[in-house]
Amino acid sequence: MEEIKKIYWTIGEVANIIEEPQSRIRFWCAAMEMETKRNANLKRLFTQLQVLTIIKFSELSKTGEYTVKGMVKRVM
Secondary structure (H helix, E strand, C coil), X not given: CCCCCCCCEEHHHHHHHHCCCHHHHHHHHHHHCCCCEXXXXXXXXXXXXXXXXXXXXXXXXXXXXXXXXXXXHHHC
């Protein structure tokens, strides 16, 4: 049987993956002008590419070397 791969992750799942609060992820998404899908309950849904981008953003923020603007330029 083939393994079913996940297509979308909720903001809560992404927050658990990177161990950051949901509010920070929303702030980063606004800074990157990232458009996310929404489900029927209006929860944000992230694709695999978006999750990987947020992980990179999280890693850069932990180094303390970049401002948010700098991280956007580096990641995008």
